Amino acid sequence: MFFAQKDTVIHLLYDIEPADSMVYFNKVRVHKQCYSALKKMIEDAKKENIYIGIRSAYRDSAEQAYQFYYLGDLYKQTIQQRLKHTAPPKYSEHHTGFAIDFMDLQYPNVNYGINFEKTPTFKWLQKNACRYGFVLSFPPNNKQNIQYEPWHWRYEGNEYARSKFEKSYLYRYSNCDK
Numbered sequence: 001m002f003f004a005q006k007d008t009v010i011h012l013l014y015d016i017e018p019a020d021s022m023v024y025f026n027k028v029r030v031h032k033q034c035y036s037a038l039k040k041m042i043e044d045a046k047k048e049n050i051y052i053g054i055r056s057a058y059r060d061s062a063e064q065a066y067q068f069y070y071l072g073d074l075y076k077q078t079i080q081q082r083l084k085h086t087a088p089p090k091y092s093e094h095h096t097g098f099a100i101d102f103m104d105l106q107y108p109n110v111n112y113g114i115n116f117e118k119t120p121t122f123k124w125l126q127k128n129a130c131r132y133g134f135v136l137s138f139p140p141n142n143k144q145n146i147q148y149e150p151w152h153w154r155y156e157g158n159e160y161a162r163s164k165f166e167k168s169y170l171y172r173y174s175n176c177d178k
């Protein structure tokens, strides 16, 4: 087990999955191997009056570059600051198509941030997402030293999806524990 030094952020390299492995889920692309689990989870949540939306999912290298460089420049962040919460291109879980940024459709203004934790969607996900194969990628105090991201979940519900995250298990074995 490795532990990140204080102030060191560890991002892992990911293959960029081909776009033809993706399918559209409303306006975002997700890996076709997690589509049905995702759909079922969102439908089941709805039956309990929880309205889960998706802010972002699959990103190719150019889209990640936009997030990292363009938005980082816009907010005048140093590289060290942006590394804390954004992966550089080629290092994002979003390249797999299995990482999903959720939102609560009843509270659409609760954006990327710690406040997402207070939404009914987060509370529901925390209790139920594991049953559909979704786990929180970056919990508080994770050993990669990446900022806590309550909105960012990844699908590990089958062998192929799990194989994509193999390297991260050096830092945390994040298989569903429920």
Ligand SMILES: [Zn+2]
Binding pocket: 094, 099, 100, 101, 152
């Ligand atoms: Zn994300």
